[in-house]
Each structure stands twice: as C-alpha cells, then as structure tokens.
Amino acid sequence: MPSREERNIMTETRQQLEEVTIRFAGDSGDGMQLAGTQFTNTAATMGNDLSTLxxxxxxxxxxxxxxxxxxxxxxxxxxxxxxxPGDFCDVLVAMNAAALKVNIQWLVKGGAIIANIEGFTDKNLRLAGYTSNPLDDGSLSEYQVFPVDITKLTELALQEMNLSSKLVDRSKNFFALGMMYWMYNLPMETTLHWINEKFGKKPDIRDANTRVLKAGWNYSETAEIFKVRYEVAPAKLTPGHYRNMTGNQASAWGLMVAAKKANLELFLGSYPITPASEILHELSMHKNFGVKTFQAEDEIAGISSAIGASFAGALGTTTTSGPGLALKTEALGLAVMVELPLVVIDVQRGGPSTGLPTKTEQADLLQVVYGRNGEAPIPVIAAATPADCFQAAFESARIAIKYMTPVICLTDGYLGNGSEPWLIPDYEKLPDISPKFRTDPEGFLPYSRDKETLARPWAIPGTPGLEHRIGGLEKKNLAGNIDYSPKNHDLMVHLRAEKVARVANDIPLAEIEGDQQGQVLVVGWGSTYGAIRTAVQRHRSKGNSVSHLHLRYINPMQKNVGELLSRFKTILVPELNMGQLIKILRSNFLVPAIGLNKIMGLPFQAEEIETKIEELLQGNKS
Amino acid sequence: MSALIQEIPVKSVASPSQTFTAKDMQSDQEVRWCPGCGDYSILAQAQRIMPDLGIPKHKIVFVSGIGCSSRFPYYMNTYGFHSIHGRATAIASGVKLTQPDLSVWVVTGDGDGMSIGGNHLIHLLRRNIDVNVLLFNNQIYGLTKGQYSPTSEKGKVTKSTPFGSLDYPFNPIALALGAGATFAARTLDRDQKHLQMTLKRAAAHVGTSFIEIYQNCSVFNDGTFEQFTDKGVKDDNIILLDHGKPLIFGREKDKGIHMNGFTPEVVSLKDGHYSVNDLLVHNENDTTLSFILADMTYHPPLPRPIGVFLSMDRPTYETEMVHQIEASKKKLGDGDIKSLLNSGDTWTIQ
Incomplete structure (x- = not known):
C-alpha cells in the first residue's frame, strides 16, 4: 500500500500557476470575510504578491x-x-444560491464553482430568484461545477462534540477554507495559529474551527473530486520584512508613526462612518502609545475637537467619509483661517448623500479641493494602494505640521478595506517631522511667518508670555487681531494661498512609469493605480507607446506635471467619478485630456482601461 | 454663601511671579459691544475674579463660538479661540483633553449654545469634561439684529416672527440637568457679587460647570430681565438658592417655597399657617431637588430661582482618559512603535 505522499503523487496532477483569483461568497453571517482574510494572510506569509477586495x-x-x-x-x-484584486475570478466558492446568483458574473468562463449543496434547497433557490437549480439544470455548463455538501460534512466533523447547531453552522467557512488550502497547496499553520490565539479561551470554538478546517483539507485530499492541484510560487518582491496590510490599518499606523516622529501626542476626534471606522477602531487599541481617541457626538465635533487639540499642541486628526466630510466643511475653513495643523482622512465611498456606503468611488475630489466658502486652499494628498495609505497619512502629517495647515488625505473604500503585502518601513529612516513650538515672548506675533514656508508660529496654551487670541474672523497680518480692511484681506488671502502653493517646493517631482514621451499617457490618482498599472504594462509588453503618471499630490500638484503632460499626444484620465481630476488638469494646464469614467461603486478592471487605451492608440494611427 | 466660597479647593497655585491683577486680564483690543450691553459687566467680573483663582494666565483658555457674547475671548488677555457657530464646546473639549491642566472656559449664548450648538453642549455636559461654560442668555439674537432665540418667550414678536413666535422656550438649567450636568447655576449680569461668586464656584468645580447668565440686550431685547434685576421688584420675583438654607424670598422675607407633594408652591410666612420649618431647604448636592427647582423657571407665581441648582462630584472624562492610558501602559508596557510595525504575521523576502 502506498504512503499518503506517494498516493498524492500518483493521483494528483500538479499545475504551476503564475496568478490565481479566488472569490469567497456567502451570506453576511457565513464568515466569508474571515475565510478570505485567512487565505490572504497565508498566501502572504508564503511570499505571494497579492491584492484583495x-x-x-x-x-x-x-x-x-x-x-x-x-x-x-x-x-x-x-x-x-x-x-x-483581479478583474474576474478563477474560482468561486458559493455557500448558497444567492451567492452564486450575485457572483457568477465575476467568474471567468471555464472557472471553477465550489457550491455548498445545502445552500441550494428549494427555499434557497426561491430566495435567490432561481426557477430551477443551476447545479443540475445545465445552465452552468460553461464552468466546472464542484457540488460539495459543506454543511453536512461540517456537521459530521463535529458530531461528537455536542455543539449547538448555531456554532456548527458558523464553522462551515473553515471547511471551505480548508478545501482552498488543499487546492492551492497552502499550509494551514497560519490559520491554526490564528485560531489558537483568537479562541484560546473558548476551547469549544477553537476545537470546532480546527477540526473543520482540517476536515475540509482532508476531504479534498481523499474524495478526489478535484483532479488538479495548483501551486503558486512565491513572488519576487523587493527584499525585506513584510506583513499584510489593509488601507485603514495603514492609515492609522501612518498617523501613529507621524505623531511619534513629530514628538507630538496623537489626538483623533472621529464619528463612526463606513468605510472609515476601522481607523478609529485601530487607533483606539493603542492607548499604551498615549494615543487619545475621542468618539465625538457627530462629525462636526470630531473635527472641532481635533482643531482644539491642535491648538493645545497635539497632532489633531479626524477620519471620515464623504457625507462626514461635508459636515466638517465649515470647520475646515476655520482650520485654514487659524492656521493650525490638522490631518483629515477621507475614506471615500459612493455618493451623493448616503449613497453606497460600502462601495467605492472617487467622487469627493472636487469637494476636498474646492468645497469651502471663501478662498480656502488646503493641501490634498491621495493614497494609491492599501499599503500606501501609510505613507500618504505620514506625508499629510508632515505637511500639516511644517506648513501649519489642514491637510486632506484621500483614500477610499477599496483601499481602506483592501489589503496587500506591505514592506515594513525602517522607522529610523523616516524623517523627523517635529515642530518647533514658539516659546520666546520677545517679538512674538501670532501671524508672523516663516520666510521659507510662510507657516505662522505654533504657540500653545500653557506657554508663559504668549497669550494670544485666534479665530475665524479675518486676521490682521502679523498681529492676528480682527481686521476687515480691504487691503489686509487681500493680503491674507494671498498669503494663505501662497503658503499652500509653496508645499510644491517641498515634494519630489512627479515621475512617469514607462516611456518619458510618446503616444498615450494615462494619468490617474488614488486607488486606480493598480488597474492602470496593469493595463499600461499589458500594452507596453505588446510594444505600444503607453505610459502612466499617478498623482499623489492633488493640491498643490508637483511642479513638473504640466511639462510631463505636454510630452504626450493623448492624455487619458480614468476616474471612478464623472471626471473630476480631469477638470483640474484641463483648467491648470489647458490640455485636451480624455476621460474614462466609471460610477458603479466598483473599482476599474484593468481590462476596461486596456480597451480604452487600445481605442485611443487606434485613433492616433488613423 | 460667603462661607461656601472660602471652602473652594484651589486647583493649581501660581508662583508669585505669575500673579496678576484684573487689569492684566484686559487685552489690547477695544471692547466693541453696544452701550449698555450686559456683556460689559460679565467681562468685568470675569476679569476681576481671574487673579483670585490662583491660576497663571498662560494656563487659562477662553473658547467661544459666534454671537455677541463670543467676542469675549478677544478682550481677555489669556489664550483665546473665537471659533465657529456652536462649536466652542467641541473645540474646548479637544483643548482640555490635550492639556488637562489648563483652565478652560467656554463663552456662548442662547443661540450659539442651544440652537446650533445644542448637540455639543449636551454631550460636553454628560461627559463632564472640566470646562466652565458661561451661557449668556439674552433671549434674542443680537448679532444678526433681532430674531427670536431658543429661549425667547412664546409669542415673541421679532423681525422673523412678526405674528409672534410659536416655539416653546428652552429652560437652560433643565436642559443642562437633563444632559447630566454636575454643576448648574443661574446668575445675573446686574448682580456683580453674585456673578463673581458664581464664576468662582464654577472655576472650583471639578467637572463641567454650566452657568446661565441673564444678560440684558440693550438694543434688541432691552429690559427683558427687569423683573429679576430692578430694585423695586426683584425681591418678589427671584429666590436666591443658598445651600442648606430654607427657600425664603420677598422684599420682607415673608414668603417661602413649600412642597405640596412633588409640587413647589409659594406660601406666606405672615398668616400663621406656615413657618420657616415648613419650607423647602436647598441642598445643591441633591439631583432630584435640582430638577424641581429648575422646573420653577417658567411657572409664575413661583419666583425665578437664582444660584447654584446642583453641584455634585462625578469623575471627569479627561481624568478617566488619562487613567485608561496609564492602565494600558501598565498592562502592555509603553508602546514601542518599532515592535508595532513588526507585529502580526510577518515574513521576510531575501
């Protein structure tokens, strides 16, 4: 009799794959997010590059x-x-009929469906809107269908444990996860370790999840329903130490590290809002770092308390999404007027109004750049990938402190919830961004300015001899008293604008990925980075003259952006809105840019951008 | 009452070099309220009591919103923040949580504090952050030139209510108590001594102190509090709340408040039916009593209560916040940012 290993080799076909996309789908309570996160962490620890949604x-x-x-x-x-995260998936795990119905559109033709048979009862089919069972009516003939009785197999795995039926039902996501680990030849250790850590004090749950995970693996190995087993080799990532990171966690850590590097206390005033709440949750856990989190009564109190904290010498921050940002608008104007550091992270979601709270969109751009009464310029920075949220938050804090200004950091639901491997930065190599508080009463004027940055002095309450008053009424230049005179107002408006414009002196020049000049330049910002990069790479591999410029700095823009745009025949601006960055590019640089716009609450598929580029290349030829 | 003032615990003591006078409290800005405005008196009393608090002036912060009263910080030679409409309480919360040893004051009005800023006010009160709120109540919108406010009496004829207002007014003290205030008092712009005493009591109270100050708007609502401030009539229309003392009022001290079940009523001490022993005795530590007294506000012939309705101890938000941070540091150790960055499932690519 052959050993298990030998038997595997005998019966299995192993296939090497460069990349795979898997989609776990089920009821909200089925634990699909958990299964997905666990699979992600395991693939990440095995050295794969990845992206999740x-x-x-x-x-x-x-x-x-x-x-x-x-x-x-x-x-x-x-x-x-x-x-x-992949335009389409290769494998769809569907825990019930509704999950199949909703997600079949994302499965490639010929892709695999792992269907939980128990989730396709007559009732399930009716609720999902099926008139016949797709598992046996032939409607899925273009796919490979693997019906597995996950619910029943989970029950069998746990039958001796005398657990409540609720607990048994809740474990079935681990069965699906075990199957996927087997199928992609990934070890169970990361998840077993996590189960131990998470449920160490609840042995019932710990043991149940462990058993079911292993049952899923063993079932796949012995039942021989999958003819092929796959392997995905580690990716060639930049050498270094990695961890998997979601955008919201990266934003939170970016703020924490910035405060540490600034030698300031971190204060977060925030009101819960999807999809930004995880930043509040994350920072609330780190009290032992001295982080002060304040769940305010509303969005306005969130930003107002943060402004108060900055006045008192903390790094005041607030986190929100579009509707919350709208509420914070007046306070943002105040922060512009009183010239205090403030970091606002806007995790954008579908709008307008309450819109699509859990879906992604890039439609707050004009709101953050222009949406205030009066001339109220604010630096705006956009994160490009989940892990990049760390650098974007850090950079926002650096600019806020150095220039004594509010800064808005744009991320979105896709970045906030999505994850990717993060090359852990060397803390020592991050710049010192600590401010110099004013302490000398000699010649102190609250609205005098630094020659280089035009920042006013930060003089915090508690400093003897620097008692002064600030506020939202127009300030007299230098003295800071109320002054409504025409010339002074004109001067102050220009000083505030010039201060923000000077941020451009302090940021690296924009860089183009690909040819430095040529046919098509795809200009993006924010979370479209991955899709644009993939689309551009595909064209470049075919020898087409296509390049990519991704803007981190929306306001002010890097000094060379206009010049870079002028080097290309056609400029394409893909955005998850009706065309917002494109308006700014057109007005700043008078370029005839072309938009590619999608407002479906979903990120771009690389293919959509690829097709549009192809169309433009053809147009340029004719 | 003077005995109570002397019992005030001093929160921080200034070194001799940090002492200052009322005159030092005046900023270099010209005061620009209308002639006869009640704000002048409140400013003067605030400037007068500040040196007595034992707090150096660089540790004092005045935060305000928008409205006539909110110009106040410009005239105090302390740190000051004249912010946006209704948000002073939220901004002050951030200031106090960042530097808990500052003496933080909020100056607001009936519009700023109870209309646009009503939400922040009630949440400050329930959290009991150690901030002193001075709510100047003139029962009118002054800075926008004379519309009715949330404390205007029903039926008020103003520019925006030519046929009389339909809104029932807020009772600020009841609102504060309902929101969980630990200190609530009412005083008058015209009574300098009482105003000073009340400000000192507020400063001494650890937790949010809420003071409603009846303030005359000489331009848009002149004389609205005359019945409570004018010598000839005030004694019959107000009752001074004095801790541990029976509730007696009237020009000849011949009337008192007697509890008929749960309902306070005015009784005469002259006709032989009631004596001082039958009267309600004020206890400013009694929350239930504070609600009853607050409810006497818009119910004539009951006199308008003036004084400290409630003063009770409850831990402040900022103290508990600091404790939580300390406890977390004790349990988990001082946060080490490098360990945090390398925490969780990590791997190395060679």
Whole structure:
C-alpha cells in the first residue's frame, strides 16, 4: 500500500500557476470575510504578491439567503506582480444560491464553482430568484461545477462534540477554507495559529474551527473530486520584512508613526462612518502609545475637537467619509483661517448623500479641493494602494505640521478595506517631522511667518508670555487681531494661498512609469493605480507607446506635471467619478485630456482601461 | 454663601511671579459691544475674579463660538479661540483633553449654545469634561439684529416672527440637568457679587460647570430681565438658592417655597399657617431637588430661582482618559512603535 505522499503523487496532477483569483461568497453571517482574510494572510506569509477586495452589503444581516445579504471577498495572488484584486475570478466558492446568483458574473468562463449543496434547497433557490437549480439544470455548463455538501460534512466533523447547531453552522467557512488550502497547496499553520490565539479561551470554538478546517483539507485530499492541484510560487518582491496590510490599518499606523516622529501626542476626534471606522477602531487599541481617541457626538465635533487639540499642541486628526466630510466643511475653513495643523482622512465611498456606503468611488475630489466658502486652499494628498495609505497619512502629517495647515488625505473604500503585502518601513529612516513650538515672548506675533514656508508660529496654551487670541474672523497680518480692511484681506488671502502653493517646493517631482514621451499617457490618482498599472504594462509588453503618471499630490500638484503632460499626444484620465481630476488638469494646464469614467461603486478592471487605451492608440494611427 | 466660597479647593497655585491683577486680564483690543450691553459687566467680573483663582494666565483658555457674547475671548488677555457657530464646546473639549491642566472656559449664548450648538453642549455636559461654560442668555439674537432665540418667550414678536413666535422656550438649567450636568447655576449680569461668586464656584468645580447668565440686550431685547434685576421688584420675583438654607424670598422675607407633594408652591410666612420649618431647604448636592427647582423657571407665581441648582462630584472624562492610558501602559508596557510595525504575521523576502 502506498504512503499518503506517494498516493498524492500518483493521483494528483500538479499545475504551476503564475496568478490565481479566488472569490469567497456567502451570506453576511457565513464568515466569508474571515475565510478570505485567512487565505490572504497565508498566501502572504508564503511570499505571494497579492491584492484583495472585500465586497459586503451595507446591511449588517440582510434577510438570510437573499441576494441583498451576499458578502464576498476576492483575493488575487501570484508569483508575479499583482496590482489589482483581479478583474474576474478563477474560482468561486458559493455557500448558497444567492451567492452564486450575485457572483457568477465575476467568474471567468471555464472557472471553477465550489457550491455548498445545502445552500441550494428549494427555499434557497426561491430566495435567490432561481426557477430551477443551476447545479443540475445545465445552465452552468460553461464552468466546472464542484457540488460539495459543506454543511453536512461540517456537521459530521463535529458530531461528537455536542455543539449547538448555531456554532456548527458558523464553522462551515473553515471547511471551505480548508478545501482552498488543499487546492492551492497552502499550509494551514497560519490559520491554526490564528485560531489558537483568537479562541484560546473558548476551547469549544477553537476545537470546532480546527477540526473543520482540517476536515475540509482532508476531504479534498481523499474524495478526489478535484483532479488538479495548483501551486503558486512565491513572488519576487523587493527584499525585506513584510506583513499584510489593509488601507485603514495603514492609515492609522501612518498617523501613529507621524505623531511619534513629530514628538507630538496623537489626538483623533472621529464619528463612526463606513468605510472609515476601522481607523478609529485601530487607533483606539493603542492607548499604551498615549494615543487619545475621542468618539465625538457627530462629525462636526470630531473635527472641532481635533482643531482644539491642535491648538493645545497635539497632532489633531479626524477620519471620515464623504457625507462626514461635508459636515466638517465649515470647520475646515476655520482650520485654514487659524492656521493650525490638522490631518483629515477621507475614506471615500459612493455618493451623493448616503449613497453606497460600502462601495467605492472617487467622487469627493472636487469637494476636498474646492468645497469651502471663501478662498480656502488646503493641501490634498491621495493614497494609491492599501499599503500606501501609510505613507500618504505620514506625508499629510508632515505637511500639516511644517506648513501649519489642514491637510486632506484621500483614500477610499477599496483601499481602506483592501489589503496587500506591505514592506515594513525602517522607522529610523523616516524623517523627523517635529515642530518647533514658539516659546520666546520677545517679538512674538501670532501671524508672523516663516520666510521659507510662510507657516505662522505654533504657540500653545500653557506657554508663559504668549497669550494670544485666534479665530475665524479675518486676521490682521502679523498681529492676528480682527481686521476687515480691504487691503489686509487681500493680503491674507494671498498669503494663505501662497503658503499652500509653496508645499510644491517641498515634494519630489512627479515621475512617469514607462516611456518619458510618446503616444498615450494615462494619468490617474488614488486607488486606480493598480488597474492602470496593469493595463499600461499589458500594452507596453505588446510594444505600444503607453505610459502612466499617478498623482499623489492633488493640491498643490508637483511642479513638473504640466511639462510631463505636454510630452504626450493623448492624455487619458480614468476616474471612478464623472471626471473630476480631469477638470483640474484641463483648467491648470489647458490640455485636451480624455476621460474614462466609471460610477458603479466598483473599482476599474484593468481590462476596461486596456480597451480604452487600445481605442485611443487606434485613433492616433488613423 | 460667603462661607461656601472660602471652602473652594484651589486647583493649581501660581508662583508669585505669575500673579496678576484684573487689569492684566484686559487685552489690547477695544471692547466693541453696544452701550449698555450686559456683556460689559460679565467681562468685568470675569476679569476681576481671574487673579483670585490662583491660576497663571498662560494656563487659562477662553473658547467661544459666534454671537455677541463670543467676542469675549478677544478682550481677555489669556489664550483665546473665537471659533465657529456652536462649536466652542467641541473645540474646548479637544483643548482640555490635550492639556488637562489648563483652565478652560467656554463663552456662548442662547443661540450659539442651544440652537446650533445644542448637540455639543449636551454631550460636553454628560461627559463632564472640566470646562466652565458661561451661557449668556439674552433671549434674542443680537448679532444678526433681532430674531427670536431658543429661549425667547412664546409669542415673541421679532423681525422673523412678526405674528409672534410659536416655539416653546428652552429652560437652560433643565436642559443642562437633563444632559447630566454636575454643576448648574443661574446668575445675573446686574448682580456683580453674585456673578463673581458664581464664576468662582464654577472655576472650583471639578467637572463641567454650566452657568446661565441673564444678560440684558440693550438694543434688541432691552429690559427683558427687569423683573429679576430692578430694585423695586426683584425681591418678589427671584429666590436666591443658598445651600442648606430654607427657600425664603420677598422684599420682607415673608414668603417661602413649600412642597405640596412633588409640587413647589409659594406660601406666606405672615398668616400663621406656615413657618420657616415648613419650607423647602436647598441642598445643591441633591439631583432630584435640582430638577424641581429648575422646573420653577417658567411657572409664575413661583419666583425665578437664582444660584447654584446642583453641584455634585462625578469623575471627569479627561481624568478617566488619562487613567485608561496609564492602565494600558501598565498592562502592555509603553508602546514601542518599532515592535508595532513588526507585529502580526510577518515574513521576510531575501
């Protein structure tokens, strides 16, 4: 009799893959986010490059079994560079009929469906809107269908444990996860370790999840329903120490590290809002770092308390999403007027109004750049990838402190919830961004300015001899008293504008990826980075003259942006809005840029951008 | 009452070099309220009591919102922040949580504090952050030139209510108590001594102190508090709350407040039916009593209570916040940023 190893070799076909996309889908309560996150952490620890996208409903528990309640998690991992969560998935794990109904559109033709048979009862089918069972009516003939009785197999694995049926039902996500680990030849250790850490004090749950995870693995190995087993080799990432990181966690850590490097106390005044709340949650855990988090009564109190904290010498920060930012608008104007450091992180979501709380969009750009009464310029920075949220938050804090100004850091739901491997930065190599508080009463004027940056002095309460008053009424130049005189107002408006404009002296020049001049330049900002990069790379591999410019600094822009744009025949600006950056580019640089716009609450697929570029290349030829 | 003032614990003591006078409290800015405005008196009393608090002036911060009263910080030679409409309490919260040893004061009005800023006010009160709130109540919108406010009496004829206002007014003290205030008092711009005493009590109270100050708007609502401030009539229309003392009032001290069940009523001490022993005795530590007294506000012939309605101890938000941070440091150790960055599942690419 052959050993297990030998048997595996005998019966299995192993296939090497460069990249794979898997989508876990089920009811909101089925634990699909957890299964996806665990798979992500394991693939990450095995050295794969990856990108993830959770896709969950706004309702916490929509009616069971309905399409409205379907929660999904997509992970794209590979041995090659991975820039997006994948346009389509290769494998769809569907825990019920509704999950299949909602997600079949994302599965490639010929892709695999792992379907939980128990989730396709007559009731499930009716709730999902199927008139016949797709698992056996032939409608899925273009796909490979693997019906598995996950619910029943989970029950069998736990039958001796005398657990409540609720607990048994809740463990079935681990069965699916175990199957996926087997299928992609990934070890269970990372998840077993996590189960131990998480449920060490609840042995029932710990043991149940452990058993079911292993049962899923063993079932796949012995039942021989999958003819092929895959392997994805580690990616060639930059050498270094890595961890997996979501955008919201990266934003939180970026603020913490910035405060530490600034030698300031970190104060977060925030009101819970999807999809930004995780930043508040994360920072609330780190009290032992001296972080002060204040869950305010509303968005306005969130930013107002942060402004108060900055006045008193902390790094005041607030986190929100579009509707919350709208509420903070008046206070942002105050922060412009009183010239105090403030970091506002806007995790954008679909709008207008309440819009699509759990879906992504880039439609706050004009709001953050222009949406205030009066001439109220604010530096705006945009993060490009989940891990990049760390650098974007850090850079926002650096500028806020150095220039004594509010700074808005734009991320979005896709970045905030998405994750990717993060090359852990060397703390020592990050710059010191500590401010010099004014302490000398000699010649103190609250609105005198630094010659280089035009920043006013930061003189905090508690400093003897520097008692002074600030406020939202127009300030007299230098003295800071109320002054409504025409010339003074004109001067102050120009000084505030010039101060923000001078940030451009303090940031690196923009760099183009690809040819430095040529046919098509794709200009993006924010979370479209991965999709644009993939689309541009595909064209470049075909020898097409296509390049990519991704703007981190929206206001002020880097000094060479106009010149870079002038080197290309065609400029394409893909955005998840009706065309907002493009308006700024056109007005600043008078370029005939072309927009590619998508407002579906979903990120771009690389293919969509690829196709548009192709169209433009053809147009340039004719 | 003077005995109570002397019992005030001093929160921080200035070194001799940090002492200052009322005159030092005046900033270099010209005061620009209308002639006869009640704000002048409040400013003067505030400047007068500050040196007595034992707090150096660089440790004092005045925060305000928008409205006539909110110009106040410009005239105090301390740190000051004249902010935006209704948000002073939220900004002051951030100041106090960042530097808990500062003496933080909020100056607001009936519009700023109870209309646009009502939400922040009630949340400050329930959190009990150690901030002193001076709510100048003139029952009118002055800076916008004379519209009715949330404390204007119902039926008020103003520019925006030519046929009389329909809104029932807020009772600021009841609002504060309902929000969980630990200190609530009412005083008058015209009564310098009482105003000074109340300001000192507020400064001494550890936790949010809420003071409603009846303030005359000489331009848009002149004389609205005359019945409580004018010599000839005030004694019959107000009752001074004095801790541990029976509630007696009237020009001849011949009337008192007697509890009929849960309802306070005015009784005569002259006709032989009631004596001082039958009267309600004020206890400013009694929350239930504070609600009853607050409810006497818009119910004539009950006199308008003036004084400290409630003063009770409850831990402040900032103290507990600091404790939580200390406890967390004790349990987990001082946060080490490098360990944090390298925490969780990590791996190395060679």
């Amino acid at each position: 959770p896709d969950y409903p706004a309702e916490i528990r929509a009616p069971l079994g309905t399409p409205n309640g379907v929660s999904g998690f997509q992970i794209h991992f590979g041995s090659v560079e991975i820039n997006t």
